[in-house]
Amino acid sequence: MRPVAISVDAPEISRDLSNKAGYSFTILSDPNAEVIRRYDLLHVRGGPDGHDIARPAEFLVDSSKVVRWVNFTEDIRVRAKADEMLAAAKGLPES
Amino acid sequence: MRREWKQDEKSELFHNVDLPFTRHEVVRFDSGTLRADMQDVIERPSISAVWWGFALALSAMLCNMAFFIQPPAQQSIPWLSLSLALVALVFVGKGLWQVFAPPRIRRGRILGSILSIFSLLLVAVAVFTFFSARALPRSASAPQVGQKAPDFTLADTTGRPVSLDQLFAPAADGNSPKAVLLIFYRGYW
Numbered sequence A: 001m002r003p004v005a006i007s008v009d010a011p012e013i014s015r016d017l018s019n020k021a022g023y024s025f026t027i028l029s030d031p032n033a034e035v036i037r038r039y040d041l042l043h044v045r046g047g048p049d050g051h052d053i054a055r056p057a058e059f060l061v062d063s064s065k066v067v068r069w070v071n072f073t074e075d076i077r078v079r080a081k082a083d084e085m086l087a088a089a090k091g092l093p094e095s
Numbered sequence B: 001m002r003r004e005w006k007q008d009e010k011s012e013l014f015h016n017v018d019l020p021f022t023r024h025e026v027v028r029f030d031s032g033t034l035r036a037d038m039q040d041v042i043e044r045p046s047i048s049a050v051w052w053g054f055a056l057a058l059s060a061m062l063c064n065m066a067f068f069i070q071p072p073a074q075q076s077i078p079w080l081s082l083s084l085a086l087v088a089l090v091f092v093g094k095g096l097w098q099v100f101a102p103p104r105i106r107r108g109r110i111l112g113s114i115l116s117i118f119s120l121l122l123v124a125v126a127v128f129t130f131f132s133a134r135a136l137p138r139s140a141s142a143p144q145v146g147q148k149a150p151d152f153t154l155a156d157t158t159g160r161p162v163s164l165d166q167l168f169a170p171a172a173d174g175n176s177p178k179a180v181l182l183i184f185y186r187g188y189w
Helices: A011-021 A034-038 A082-090 B007-013 B023-028 B036-042 B048-069 B074-100 B109-133
Strands: A002-007 A026-029 A057-062 A067-072 B153-155 B161-163 B179-184
Touching: A011 A026, A026 B153, A057 A082, A067 A082, A082 B179, B048 B074, B048 B109, B074 B109
Parallel strands: A002 A026, A002 B179
Antiparallel strands: A057 A067, A057 B179, B153 B161
């Protein structure tokens, strides 16, 4: 399973974050929130200074690009459990 | 110990709040029925309810720290925080009533008031945080299980465009990922 993080942060900001935190996974930038809108995750003025951002959500997508598991947090402070994601990923057939 | 109290002794006895004996001992004296206001004078006013309210309000706020240690049943932490805040409100109300409602004497009003104000502030922050953390869009049209994930092409940290298809490309070890986990996050970290 390949984790890919997406936010409105610019590539430079994501690169800093990735370096500081030692992340090895891919981080993509959606500065105009186009893809965020496509996935209907836009949180209007949800960010600091009233910027539009994504609401937190995770999608597990298989190799045929079908969604196999989703997580929409009700509370931004509650993080998705890693074990839930892994269980969903384990249930997928080998590609 | 039984003793007949003379009237003037009684009034002198209850003039000062700091009495050498407890209320319970006074009641045992064979002094006739104590008047209601004398009983209130003897009783030591306590602002323990306000202290409890403050402790509960503080706990409601500290619940937010719990998210960082990622305990099990994380989803219940916001509700615990809200419940603690509301119970704190009840205790603060009770405490203020104890201190201010007649015919209590003036004891603990200043400390009680200060603690109450702090507690109410903490409660307000806890309640506000609860609601603002949940003020999220409905996302009714977001792809659900079984639906196709919309295609996209976005820049990675080096500025290179990456498409959803490319995310499934083989990695350095030659294996393709059997799934991709798209993690949309708020950003502005």
